[in-house]
Amino acid sequence: MRSSATQSDLDNDFDHLDPSWIADPFPIWDEMRQNCPVAHTDKFNGVYFPTRYEDVRAIAYDTEHFSSRRLVVQVEPMDPPLIFPPITSDPPAHRAHRKLLLPLFTPDAIKRHEPHARAVCQELIGRLTGNQSCDGAADYARHIPVRIIAQMLGVPNQDADLFRRWIRELLELGITDPQMVAHATEEMCDYFAHAVDKRRKAPANDMITFLLRAEIDGQPLSNEHIVGTLRLLLIAGIDTTWSAIGACLWHLATHAQDRHRLVSARDLIPTAVEEFLRAYAPVTMAREVIKETKVGGCPVHPGQMVMLSFPAANRDPSVFEHADRVVIDRQNNGHVAFGLGIHRCIGSNLARMEIVVALQEWLAAFPQFELAPDAVVTWSMGTTRGPQQLPLRLG
Amino acid sequence: MRDKTRLFARIVGERCQGHARCVAIAPELFELDELGNAHARLHGLVPKGLEAKAWLAKANCPELALDILEQ
Structure with a gap:
């Protein structure tokens, strides 16, 4: 059983699966940033955890010493690692893998999906109307992104439970259970291989069909590439945003003043969302050290992993004034919740x-x-942090 | 700021990664190409009255890809 960490544990053997870290990581990161800004653990074959903005930034830009081929810290990494282009792609291949997808995700392209998103939210709310209570995560947040991305990809949203199970198995339970990762991976690969075959015979207006028609240097994408990209878009499109929506609801459920303000000043919502993204950034990616180098003066060794904590960088008081306070009308907010550099979300x-x-x-x-x-209230652990269970009283 | 000072906004192309914060904050000054990367409108000239928006866009660029020149 894990027990609560002491300060010397944090310096030499941090544990991001410790219950106190999962429940409230912010004071732990603040302490690390002050006393041991590049923490390390021997667990998981060796992992570094930088907490300073400048170190996180430097790593995100340094593709020479840090590879994206492994993005998740696990007890037993898959070998060879599974590909999820473009997020697992390194330069020079990365540019082409990413470029073909970019036009699908510009603000104008995304605007076309807004009516659908609004209808999904209204439908979910319709089911709760008249209730005295609900679970903001289980009854609302977690259903929204899955339905939008399912439609964009071209897979049935009736399979949403299956998608969420894979994500939980890959990103959470799989941290300590390699068999679970292998099993979920196999199921996902089969699922998308089948979906791709179907679109080959009957094209539709969706991303599977788009990827089947896409070319890099005049060549169609390999089946492995197409399935890998679909796996990525599904995983990245669900868990992350659900966590962010849940964290926003948690904040507003626990900060009545901010809630009143957003109810009366609806125009402030986009600005507040940027602040929620800064303060409760859900995603921590990882990199693999591939060449000896230093992070913040601390040597890092090839073969070990680095957790790239954009959430911790967003709480660095040397960059963000009152970094530990949620200021919903914060004006200067160059937060890095969506990452930095060539792998920007x-x-x-x-x-x-x-x-x-x-x-x-x-x-x-x-x-x-x-x-x-x-x-x-319970929070998820590992790559994505957000409330899994958020019991609310309505009205 | 002196009265005759003019501001010019410039996106450093190789740094922009398409976060699109500048366009959300100051659509009068910036636009996106088909890949979602930002470019300054009006050859970068910041019209009078939009200076504050230009500075705000700069402060919100996570990649620090937005330069503002005072001339």
């Missing part, structure tokens, strides 16, 4: 649209809500 415009729409619709329907009495 390709779905950032989609995520922003979904979060803003989800909050607009929720606040219009439920201007009054708070945590349910005796609510137990």
Whole structure:
């Protein structure tokens, strides 16, 4: 069993799966940033955890010493690692893998999906109307992104439960259970191989068909590439945004003043969402050290992993004034929730649209809500942080 | 700021990664290409009255890809 970490544990043997870290990582990161800004653990074959903005930034830009081929910290990494182009692609191949997808995710392209997102939110809210209580994560947040991305990809949203199970198995339970990763991976590969075959015979207006028609240097994409990209878009399109929406609802359920302000000043919602993204950035990617180098003066060794904590960088007081305070009208907010450099989250415009729409619709329907009495809020661990369980009292 | 000072905004192309914050904040000054990367409109000239928006866009660029020149 894990116990709560002491300071010397944090310096030499941090544990990002410790219950206190999962529940409230921010004071732990603040302490690390002050006393040991590049923490390390021997667990998981060796992992570094930089907490300073400048170190996170330097790593994100340094593709010479840090590879993206492994993005998740696990007890037993897959060998060879599974590909998820373009997020697992390194230069020079990365540019072409990413470029073909970019036009699908510009703000204008994403705007076309806004009516659907709004309809999904309204439908979910319709099911809750009249209720005294609900779970903001299980009944609302987690259903929104999955339905949007399922439609964009061209897979049935009736399979949403299956998609969410894969994500939980790959990103959470799989951290310590390699067999679970292998099993979920196999299921996902089969699922998308089948979906691709279907589109080959019957093209449709969706991303599977788009990828089947796409070319790099005049060559069609390999089946492995297409399935890998589909796996990525599914995983990245669901868990991350659901976590962000849930964190926004958690904040507003626990900060009545901010909630009142957003109810009466709806125009402030997009600005507030940027602040929620800064303060509760859900995603921590990882890199593999491939060449000896230093991070913040600390030597890092090839073969070890580095957790690239954009959430910790967003809380660095040397860059963000009152970094530990959520200021919903913060003006200067160059947060890095969507990453930095060539791997900037390709779905950032989609995520922003979904979060803003989800909050607009929720606040219009439920201007009054708070945590349910005796609510137990649980948070996910590993690559993505967000509330899994968020019992709310409505009205 | 002196009265005759003019501001010019410039996106450093190789740094822009398409976060699109500048366009969200100051659509009068910036636009996106088909890949979602930002470019300054009006050859970078910041019209009078939009200076504050230009500075705000700069402060919100995560990649620090936005330069503002005072001339």
